[in-house]
Amino acid sequence: MEIFETAAAQMALLFAMIAVGFGCRKKGVMNDEFDAKLSFLVLNVTMPCMIVAAVLNSTSFPSLDMVLEIIEWGSITYLFVTLIAIVIGHFVSSDDRTRGTLEYLMVFSNVSVIGFPLLNVIFGPAVVYGAIFNIPSTLATWTIGVMLLANKKDGEVVSLKARLKKLGISLISPCMISCLVSVVLVLCNITDSGVPAHTLTTIGQFTLPGAMFVLGSAIAKSPILEAFKNWRALIASVARLVVMPLACYFVFGFFLDDQLLLGTIVLITAMPAASSGTMMCIDADGDVESMSQGTFLTTIMSMGTIPTMAMILA
16 A cells, blocks of 8 residues: 555656646747747756756765676666667557667666655665665666667668767766766765755756656646557556566576665566656657657556556565
């Protein structure tokens, strides 16, 4: 019951913020230009602050060997789910632009917003595991994610050279720099509860509402019922919420003796689509409609799938 209540509370929070963005678009307060500028602010200012703050606010870290193992398995996880997403993507859409967008949706989950509270309820100490797991998650977002969304630009095929150039730009982005800073902080076992951590936390707290406002605004551009008619987004949503966590559970279960780490991986991969997806799509000229609809669908559907996955792990 506590698991369901925690999930329900987080979903209600997300829906409230999505509703604000939806209403602002309908009232003309938000538009495409505003969404693009807000996305830039979140991706380049508030999100990097949130990433570093998640590490600084940790009370302590596991041993160095354990930290490296979590980062290693986090990297393996994203390579594994990316492979699955690419296979499914080729059956879902023949259009490179839409396929890349849906593959991104299938690969990346909402690690911090919903994952951390549920980790705390189910496993307790795994919250620290989640904070460390967020490092390879960010790394994958700005490498694998950028490559997936670079499939097409304005209807034209993007060359490998252009993709690598975009990847190179992403590697010096504020989010990637904050990720590297987080790695150093974790390896040096540095935490902080003073002014630096409080400042970064306060700025980083705008990441979630900012991302949800953009998502709500994007959803408002087309009728909500259209999301349920988008069969490609529906398939990608099921893959995100069911296929990915179950694949990790059964495959990694053969190799991982640490049940806490296995549970952390499975629960994180069972979360709805990443809140940053719509903003990344806007920035990369991806299929914003499919991304926003898929994110909306996974948020709704996870009300049933998350408790089920939690019971499997409990």
